[in-house]
Amino acid sequence: MLHSRWFLEQTTEHEGAFHSLSEIVYSGISPYQRIEVIRTGSYGKCLVLDGKMQSSEVDEFIYHEALVHPSLVLSDSPRRVLIAGGGEGATAREVAKHQAVREIIIVDLDREVVEISKRHLHEWHRGVFDDARVQVVFEDARRYIETSRGVDVMVIDLPEPTSGGPALMLYTREFYSLAREALSEEGILVTQAASSAVHNLRVFTRIVHTLKQVFPVVRPYTVNVPSFFSPWGFVLASRRKDPLQLTAGSLNRTLEALPGGLAFYDSETHVGMFSLPKYVRKALEGEESIITDSSPLSFY
């Protein structure tokens, strides 16, 4: 062990990861959470909330492209996009690449996350907060969504729900029903959906099963985000729009029009991430639990 300074993250009761720590860029406590920006030998600069790795300079493009583009490409005219969470700006950065988008509303509870990101995480937001289409609202996302209407794409980019934590009520059937009402007729919801690792799969499968109670089309997909220490699940849901019907041609045509281009997502990546391993599909089929307001899901 050559290094003596380490960032340790316990990801479940029984396992975790460690990373050599070369710099503590920022460390503080907001009214909502502990916020750290650190630099590691493995992943460069990292954003850490309450001790959990949120994203890293080296591989955040995987997470954020996977979260944003399938829905944005699938939407015919994504004019109005709402991001729940995502205060560090990277999700908005990806959304803003789509020229059709007129309005990007970031709803994040924690003003300090946005402020600290503006100061320390330029690699994440790339100046998107100055984009005239972007609006930041500091409010509980659920409350905001209750009165929202006409959203074309809603991106749920929240940390894991924990008992007593602010995201607990943002993964329930009732929340998804509110989200559906906020969407336009052709609207699409996409949510990050926790680990899809074989031994730690049930949060993912429950989110999928819960979304199926609310939306006719529900498509889970997974990608590798190395700094998450695990394969990671996402779910796209809608009334009608189905990402499995996207053709390589139309998908690539849309992507080629994006300024700057993408590093992770294209038509082959799309096929790879929607083609789930057999054991994941089996676990999804076998899931029967529904997450509700009265029985919410607390990760770890």
Add this chain to the structure above:
Amino acid sequence: MLHSRWFLEQTTEHEGAFHSLSEIVYSGISPYQRIEVIRTGSYGKCLVLDGKMQSSEVDEFIYHEALVHPSLVLSDSPRRVLIAGGGEGATAREVAKHQAVREIIIVDLDREVVEISKRHLHEWHRGVFDDARVQVVFEDARRYIETSRGVDVMVIDLPEPTSGGPALMLYTREFYSLAREALSEEGILVTQAASSAVHNLRVFTRIVHTLKQVFPVVRPYTVNVPSFFSPWGFVLASRRKDPLQLTAGSLNRTLEALPGGLAFYDSETHVGMFSLPKYVRKALEGEESIITDSSPLSFY
């Protein structure tokens, strides 16, 4: 941190994983390496060689099915299968499911790995050492392959090469040339090929690039093996046989004939694992280094 006993694995200079440790089933030192069989809270029973997780009870099926079946299905008549490494028996267990196979030769340097596996890792080998088709040879795999001929499928299931370690010369162009000569005309080689994580991709891309110097058809693929703490690369190589031309129909027909069935691999999984993310493909295209006997590759 509720637990006080941990297994720590440093996977690169800058990162690693920890797992709660509930039992030390076996711990000893062979002439070649430190061998441990432990039980963790995250992955159940695990085989650890020289401090590196080799496979775990919970997710070894992912690794071993991914390693074995694409080649075995692709081969028209896989009569003679050679496994370099794989002394714990799980690779042979998967190979043995294919009825066409007449001969399974396991070439492992370390007799103690086989003996300890027989005693402690029944979940891995499932009795395959008693299969009349299986033969175990305790020898350096490269030397054995030099004089082998007519191999239909060669499975390279070795630990990572380290400077001074026994696997160092089993990932070079010269080794792959010897392997090609050992293969039958329609023969297929498949090798595990290290991490395919975005920040740690170069071993994988060099193995692929080196194989391209020797074989006309070279197909990299990746899967998630959570206990490896990273997405993992594999490469299939041959003179003619191409896994991208396998149809879902023929693939599933072959798999349905296997006794016991599979948990990971089927036609949708196949599509997923051969559809690489854009950044992986780009890194593969950009690779120009060839691994040779005079300039071998030492991982980590």
Add this chain to the structure above:
Amino acid sequence: MLHSRWFLEQTTEHEGAFHSLSEIVYSGISPYQRIEVIRTGSYGKCLVLDGKMQSSEVDEFIYHEALVHPSLVLSDSPRRVLIAGGGEGATAREVAKHQAVREIIIVDLDREVVEISKRHLHEWHRGVFDDARVQVVFEDARRYIETSRGVDVMVIDLPEPTSGGPALMLYTREFYSLAREALSEEGILVTQAASSAVHNLRVFTRIVHTLKQVFPVVRPYTVNVPSFFSPWGFVLASRRKDPLQLTAGSLNRTLEALPGGLAFYDSETHVGMFSLPKYVRKALEGEESIITDSSPLSFY
């Protein structure tokens, strides 16, 4: 880091120790606590309760000799000795070396600690449970002491009090008053008293200050117990008997009569452990907090 299996103990919010782990001799959960017997590369066999190192094969003689002999030597005729805690038998082992002792009562809440020690910790108890003078009572020590009388030496050998834990009420002024009533006129109480490290001294100084409310003679002393990762405090208290008045001659005479001899304690050691560094004495003088039933002390 050559070893991959470790025992980690967090000793305060901000620090802890790790030890290479070579064997898990026993691991289980009693009605009162998690009990582990492990073997480490640094300290050999260790007893661990609720994740806290209790004593190790290599240095338990320091702790147990320091805990027992100053009081036993000081007592003119230690006929009746009560041990609160100490279920693993090592304290009783040291007490039993004194021929004058007629009765050794071990009061430990947790029957399983005694049973597991009998099975796995012979190095600790050395068969003392078979000594006819020894009696083991499975009861709350405070309750037992309420009705005890005529105790010549009372040895408080308990784990650290934690909120909600069983030892919480065994470090209070009210407890010490009960203990005083249980003692004979010439009786002596001795208690382990937590870390005496400079940055972590307040539990020790509060115990001393609390005992001063109850006993006329209160003598703190400290020793090095390496496996505790810290210098360690003890306190001897009595109505009259004062260890500072022991002469080297009488002390050594008493010790020479003990069968087997001692490895840690003799007259020079005695001088060393009762001669406290200046900063410890200053902290003791400055302490004003009293631990009471209504305001008990929770370590860590």
Add this chain to the structure above:
Amino acid sequence: MLHSRWFLEQTTEHEGAFHSLSEIVYSGISPYQRIEVIRTGSYGKCLVLDGKMQSSEVDEFIYHEALVHPSLVLSDSPRRVLIAGGGEGATAREVAKHQAVREIIIVDLDREVVEISKRHLHEWHRGVFDDARVQVVFEDARRYIETSRGVDVMVIDLPEPTSGGPALMLYTREFYSLAREALSEEGILVTQAASSAVHNLRVFTRIVHTLKQVFPVVRPYTVNVPSFFSPWGFVLASRRKDPLQLTAGSLNRTLEALPGGLAFYDSETHVGMFSLPKYVRKALEGEESIITDSSPLSFY
């Protein structure tokens, strides 16, 4: 585990310590070693060389007072003091408190340690580098001592010898012979002498035994330095001067004259640190190894 950033120090092959890490004040590599100044939750600011804790803001006074004052008090007129190592200035700070001292020569190999300490470790040096009596020489201490004469007190304040490291030849019989020649007739040498923990005692006992080959009076002593994770040994050696003959009266008179006063050392502390536990004395008596240039000692 509330904290996620940790400083880990492996102190032997089998054990180590961890500390929560709140700030990386400085991190760099000099021609001789890795130098870090960090802030921990347990010990405040810490100086770390090659991953080894050298001293901490919270308890460096224990180490430096113990290292310096017994010799300085014992010396009748400590005019000329040579410090081997000690580039961070705290040893010189303690020496400078003695008014009789006319000359303080710090011989440290590593210019960067001194520069970084001037910038970041004011708590250590307290401006002593501006004291007109202080001279800093950047040279190998052994070479410097070869031509030194008339030193009244020589303080060996070096990191542990490691094979290939710069301190390897500064703990040998030949070095001590050179040191004796550099001392005045009444001169005194004192050296830090590694851990005195029961399971890790042999470096300490060998240094003592080696010094006995060269000096008629050799007095080992030990103190608790919590951040060293172990009790710590020192040795005072001379031709005639004996610290065991210091009376409390004369010792305290000398100390009272020091400006600022001391926090650790006084006559009672003196008695405590020269009164060694029985097992330490026994290990010292049994030691027969001599450290020589041809057979130097490599710690850990």
